[in-house]
Amino acid sequence: MADARWFTVLGDGAMGTACALLLAKKPGRRVSIWCQFPEQATALRADRENRKYLPGVPLSESLEFEPDFAKLAGSDAFILAIPTVYLGATLQRLKPLWPSAPTVDLGAESAGLIGPPIFSVAKGLERETLRTPTAIVRETLGRVPVGALIGPSHAEEIARGMPASLLAASDLPELAVATQRWFNSETFRVYTSTDLLGAELCGALKNVIAIAAGVCDGMGLGDNAKSALMTRGLAEMRRFGTALGAQSETFFGLAGLGDLITTCVSPHGRNRKVGELLGRGQSLDEILKGMYQVAEGVWTCQGVLALAREKGIELPITRAVHAVLFEGMAPGRAVAELMSREPGPEG
Amino acid sequence: MADARWFTVLGDGAMGTACALLLAKKPGRRVSIWCQFPEQATALRADRENRKYLPGVPLSESLEFEPDFAKLAGSDAFILAIPTVYLGATLQRLKPLWPSAPTVDLGAESAGLIGPPIFSVAKGLERETLRTPTAIVRETLGRVPVGALIGPSHAEEIARGMPASLLAASDLPELAVATQRWFNSETFRVYTSTDLLGAELCGALKNVIAIAAGVCDGMGLGDNAKSALMTRGLAEMRRFGTALGAQSETFFGLAGLGDLITTCVSPHGRNRKVGELLGRGQSLDEILKGMYQVAEGVWTCQGVLALAREKGIELPITRAVHAVLFEGMAPGRAVAELMSREPGPEG
Numbered sequence: 001m002a003d004a005r006w007f008t009v010l011g012d013g014a015m016g017t018a019c020a021l022l023l024a025k026k027p028g029r030r031v032s033i034w035c036q037f038p039e040q041a042t043a044l045r046a047d048r049e050n051r052k053y054l055p056g057v058p059l060s061e062s063l064e065f066e067p068d069f070a071k072l073a074g075s076d077a078f079i080l081a082i083p084t085v086y087l088g089a090t091l092q093r094l095k096p097l098w099p100s101a102p103t104v105d106l107g108a109e110s111a112g113l114i115g116p117p118i119f120s121v122a123k124g125l126e127r128e129t130l131r132t133p134t135a136i137v138r139e140t141l142g143r144v145p146v147g148a149l150i151g152p153s154h155a156e157e158i159a160r161g162m163p164a165s166l167l168a169a170s171d172l173p174e175l176a177v178a179t180q181r182w183f184n185s186e187t188f189r190v191y192t193s194t195d196l197l198g199a200e201l202c203g204a205l206k207n208v209i210a211i212a213a214g215v216c217d218g219m220g221l222g223d224n225a226k227s228a229l230m231t232r233g234l235a236e237m238r239r240f241g242t243a244l245g246a247q248s249e250t251f252f253g254l255a256g257l258g259d260l261i262t263t264c265v266s267p268h269g270r271n272r273k274v275g276e277l278l279g280r281g282q283s284l285d286e287i288l289k290g291m292y293q294v295a296e297g298v299w300t301c302q303g304v305l306a307l308a309r310e311k312g313i314e315l316p317i318t319r320a321v322h323a324v325l326f327e328g329m330a331p332g333r334a335v336a337e338l339m340s341r342e343p344g345p346e347g
Numbered sequence: 348m349a350d351a352r353w354f355t356v357l358g359d360g361a362m363g364t365a366c367a368l369l370l371a372k373k374p375g376r377r378v379s380i381w382c383q384f385p386e387q388a389t390a391l392r393a394d395r396e397n398r399k400y401l402p403g404v405p406l407s408e409s410l411e412f413e414p415d416f417a418k419l420a421g422s423d424a425f426i427l428a429i430p431t432v433y434l435g436a437t438l439q440r441l442k443p444l445w446p447s448a449p450t451v452d453l454g455a456e457s458a459g460l461i462g463p464p465i466f467s468v469a470k471g472l473e474r475e476t477l478r479t480p481t482a483i484v485r486e487t488l489g490r491v492p493v494g495a496l497i498g499p500s501h502a503e504e505i506a507r508g509m510p511a512s513l514l515a516a517s518d519l520p521e522l523a524v525a526t527q528r529w530f531n532s533e534t535f536r537v538y539t540s541t542d543l544l545g546a547e548l549c550g551a552l553k554n555v556i557a558i559a560a561g562v563c564d565g566m567g568l569g570d571n572a573k574s575a576l577m578t579r580g581l582a583e584m585r586r587f588g589t590a591l592g593a594q595s596e597t598f599f600g601l602a603g604l605g606d607l608i609t610t611c612v613s614p615h616g617r618n619r620k621v622g623e624l625l626g627r628g629q630s631l632d633e634i635l636k637g638m639y640q641v642a643e644g645v646w647t648c649q650g651v652l653a654l655a656r657e658k659g660i661e662l663p664i665t666r667a668v669h670a671v672l673f674e675g676m677a678p679g680r681a682v683a684e685l686m687s688r689e690p691g692p693e694g
Contacts, residue, residue, distance in 0.1 A: 151571075151575065152570065154571055162568060186683070187686060191692065192692050223499065223504065223613045224498075224499045224505065227608040228510075231600060252578075252581070258575050258577070261574040336533070339534060346596075347596065
């Protein structure tokens with residue numbers, strides 16, 4: 001089996017489009033984007049620009065846009081760039097057409113695997129079940145080779161060729177290395193890891209901390225408070241993740257710390273923005289009415305807190321975010337309660 | 348022995364003054380600031396404001412300002428807030444008057460210790476020797492009980508009563524707990540640690556990474572690149588620190604990660620500013636001419652890189668910062684070299 005040459009990105013949002021641009025940079029490749037809606041495929045073909053999600057970035061002539069999945073089922077590898085909330089339903093829809101023949105040689109790891117590899121760039125957990133994107137893939141499609149590409153990755157910057165470094169994580173080490181080979185370039189640096197669960201949990205949990213960081217911004221609490229919040233927030237993400245079986249180190253790497261910084265610091269992030277508006281006194285209802293896209297952290301907070309209670313994991317920041325989001329607690333009181341907890345040894 | 352009631356802060360800069368304000372918040376305490384220059388003590392007494400380093404913050408009537416160290420030698424505890432570069436010379440000057448009687452009961456840890464405890468809030472390493480502030484204290488004054496209070500701590504914010512969380516680290520656990528008791532309040536949260544070396548190394552090493560982060564800003568490389576740089580920078584700080592005997596965990600706590608975020612993100616930091624100007628094409632000579640205070644990271648970078656070479660520790664970001672600062676390398680080339688290194692497993 002030769003290396004993958006035909007890549008299909010599932011999803012025509014900002015991150016999917018940015019991934020397609022990255023993949024299309026290397027010669028000899030075919031890169032397609034599967035669009036859920038035929039009219040969007042038509043518009044993308046005509047405009048050569050993703051006006052809805054990535055305005056101002058020209059899309060190279062070689063990129064294909066296709067709403068008919070049957071025409072893409074022969075791809076060597078798939079990139080999953082569908083918001084987690086729609087993932088299960090979308091995969092169910094594509095399932096009857098999903099190929100079962102392996103397309104990439106993963107050496108000793110290939111035994112028992114079916115179909116082409118799928119690499120997820122989705123961030124978030126399924127609302128009710130807390131399943132990660134690749135867990136949804138495996139539960140829907142069977143033992144497909146899966147991985148995730150996670151890290152500080154504003155799609156707008158990646159699409160414009162600005163430098164970025166991400167983590168390719170897979171429980172199949174050969175697949176992580178293959179993904180590194182597929183994506184790595186002079187402006188896009190890819191590290192590898194075998195901690196798939198950790199990487200995907202990081203991508204979801206940081207959104208809750210970003211809401212808290214936004215509250216700091218909205219209340220004008222200053223740099224000291226926000227940095228301390230992010231530090232304790234990362235410790236909290238790690239506590240939860242390792243209790244679920246993730247590796248501690250992942251939380252301090254690009255998927256954890258790296259993405260957390262971008263999400264908490266950049267003024268553009270939706271989750272941080274929700275927090276900022278809460279900090280200024282708006283209610284969750286008012287905020288969500290004014291938002292075009294879902295802020296994943298709002299729902300992640302609910303699910304994570306429920307599971308943490310069940311497992312007896314202490315998550316004071318997540319609990320405070322939950323109290324402000326859903327229990328009507330004033331942000332000022334939540335901050336005061338966090339600060340008045342008895343401090344002990346760091347850890 | 349009763350608990351400490353008379354605290355003297357050595358140094359009348361922004362951080363020293365902020366510490367004095369924190370200590371003076373609790374009733375029944377005497378808080379003094381030792382000023383190196385008598386005229387500064389006179390001005391502080393008259394103005395009740397530190398116009399030079401902390402303008403706009405009223406200083407409570409109870410704060411004492413004293414240039415004559417002999418009058419302060421009976422204090423129960425000292426806070427060291429003198430820039431590392433002046434520390435050795437200043438302590439030599441105070442040494443003949445330094446008390447040798449213990450003032451605070453540290454229980455089983457007291458054996459062999461002399462004099463009152465000294466807690467350092469200084470950040471940086473001595474330029475030639477790479478000694479930490481508390482190492483300088485012990486080598487100058489003998490086996491004094493020492494510790495460090497490190498973390499995200501813009502003095503301006505602390506002085507204004509904005510919330511902050513820091514780490515009190517001492518190789519004497521009882522002293523870390525005592526410092527927590529002395530400083531902890533509803534807006535100032537103190538965690539404890541026994542990794543004094545790690546905390547002090549964090550306080551110095553983050554300045555080098557902040558220069559690199561500033562280069563990202565100056566070149567307009569974006570949020571993804573800067574977050575990845577900070578993440579890999581923290582990994583580099585940890586690699587160096589643990590090779591010297593520090594604990595890995597400290598680098599992911601308030602002293603490491605927390606302070607790194609503040610230093611790299613806040614627009615006010617001197618080290619980040621040096622990097623930003625380098626990123627815009629200025630030379631180090633031009634930049635230093637325009638700066639009032641020393642940017643510690645410039646010299647820390649030199650010393651750390653020399654020691655890392657000696658010990659065979661790989662520090663690619665520090666090496667790149669050194670090349671831009673002292674070897675005339677263009678920032679663009681340094682970034683390209685960092686991005687083109689062969690990426691491997693994260694760690």
